[in-house]
Amino acid sequence: MRITLHWKLFAALIIVVAIFITGTAGYVYIEGWSVFDSLYMTAITLTSVGYQEVHPLSRAGRVFTIFLVICGYGMLAVMIGLVSTFLIEAEFTELRRFKKMKKRLQKLENHYIICGGGRIGERVAEEFARAKVPFALIEKDEERVNYLLEKYPGIICIKGDATEEGVLKKAKIEKAKGILTTFPSDADNLFVVISARAINPMLRTISRAAEEETQRKLTTAGADAVILPNLTGALRMASLAIRPNVVSFLDVMCGTGEFTLNLEEVEIPPSSWLIGKTLGEAKIPNKTGLIVIAIKKRGTDIFKFNPLSTEKLDPRDILIVLGSGEQIKKLKRYAREKEAI
Incomplete structure (x- = not known):
């Protein structure tokens, strides 16, 4: 119009x-x-x-x-x-x-909150939207908010300062699954991490850091993971020089190549027919076309890479798989079945 x-x-x-x-x-x-x-x-x-x-x-x-x-x-x-x-x-x-955004915000739960709508925050929002992960984005600059809403009409973008507790509560932080702080200022990121942990201790918190010295402070404050863009950028440049084909493969998995693959995790539900079956009996590659890269056993932080066909599946095991978005959806449906199909 x-x-x-x-x-x-x-x-x-x-x-x-x-x-x-x-x-x-x-x-x-x-x-x-x-x-x-x-x-x-x-x-x-x-x-x-x-x-x-x-x-x-x-x-x-x-x-x-x-x-x-x-x-x-x-x-x-x-x-x-x-x-x-x-x-x-x-x-x-x-x-x-x-009004539409307010209605969607009222129904929002088990979602992620992105603090900061700059270049990094926008890219995170774009990836979440592509993967259909529910999220709310907080940005205090009105012009930037309008830009994001114009470019991504379906997103929830709240105008406000994420360092304020009231704004975080407006984004329903109590019911959120995780929070990502993407501010260029380490002080702002640190403040949001502390505030978020105080409101919702169960929240998964991922923070950006500009300086390596801040990484320890953010971890101590409660951040589950800290990303340093300068460091990851330097490592990528070195990798492009040393192992360009590996980087090209990773680009494909991250959706930046001509053909996109997804490296995804799929949890085995407690009621799944796959429980007690071996990978060979589950026939996941035949049924879905996916490649099972690794298995993370329930209650551990250990990954079994390139698992054998004799590896048994238990409730809440996490499969790390590689394939297209449609193949991953097929595996999730396959894992939810209560009887073999």
Whole structure:
């Protein structure tokens, strides 16, 4: 709708210019005036300023001036209508978008909160949206909020300062699964981590850090993981020089290549028919097309890489698999079945 209104305003501007050109040309032709005098006469006529005529008008010139006055009032009415429509439509669209977002926010639970809508926060939001992970993003800059809502219409973007406890509660931090702080300031990240832990101790907390010295402080404050963009960027550059094919493969898995694969984790539900079965009996590659990279056994931090076909599956085991998004969905459905299919 906004695009249509923009084009209407542009068309109205073209008409105004055309009327000015017509008026100027008319006075030049009818009265024989100079271009400047004709343009001046057209301007004061169309704007109804009321200054005296540049030169005495002939009968034909007066008729032409009446035509210009009618065009001027018509042009003014059209411009006022278009501008009013534009403003009302923009306000209505903003209100409707806010109501929809508020309704989605009320239903939100077991979600992630992204603090900061800068380049890193935007990329995290983009990845969450692609993976259909529920999240809310907090950003205090109004212009940035509008940009994000325009680019990603379906997201929940809250305008506010994430360092304030009230704003975190507005994002339903009590019911959240995790929080990611992406601010360029280590002090802001540290403050949010402390506040988040105080409100919801069970929250999984991931923080950005600009300085390596801050990593220990963030971990002590309760961050489960700390990411240093400068360090990861340096390691990537070194890897591109030393092992470019490995980086290309990782790009494919991260969705930055031409063909996208996902490295995903799938938990075995307690009621799954897969419990007690071996990987060979589960036939996951045959049924889904996925590659099982590793298994993380329940209640441990140990990964069994390249597991054997004789490896037994237990409730809450986590399978690390590689494949397309559709194949991963198929495995999740397959794992939820209570009987073999």
